[in-house]
Amino acid sequence: MLTMKGKYGLKALHYLSGIPEGTVAQSVEIAETYGMSKKFLDAILADLRNGGFVETRKGRSGGYRLAHRPEEIMVGHALRVLDGPLAPISCASRTAYQRCSDCADEATCAVRLSMLEVREAIASVLDTKSLADMRSMVEAASLEKDEFLEIS
Secondary structure, three states, X not given: OXXXXXXXXXXXXXXXXXXXXXXXXXXXXXXXXXOOOHHHHHHHHHHHHHOOOEEEEOOOOOEEEEOOOHHHOEHHHHHHHHHXXXXXXXXXXXXXXXXXXXXXXXXXXXXXXHHHHHHHHHHHHHOOOEHHHHHHHHHHHHHHHHHHHHHO
């Protein structure tokens, strides 16, 4: 399940993907836009900076910006930095595999085999979805909403 850290991190990345190139956004504006704690957001942004997703500019006109183009940042990669492995259980993880202590034969474990399928489905979506794709999805949804409201 997506944690609040992961959710807020994705919202912050989405926000940063929409600011003009060469500019920065302050964490207070992001926090106010989404109604989140600035202190919590600053910790999330620090993790994203350490993970290579955002850059900071210090000083009076400082703030945050993406370290790469929105087309190059994949949602799954950012979520792994924020929330850890995508797999619902450790024995189904590619990046943090741990054998279950209660499993006699993981090769035939029904739970593990099912969770491997879940992990692959999640990764196939999130590892191919960029921040630019997220922005496009929001824009398309806004257009559909506007068209629906016009018809109503």
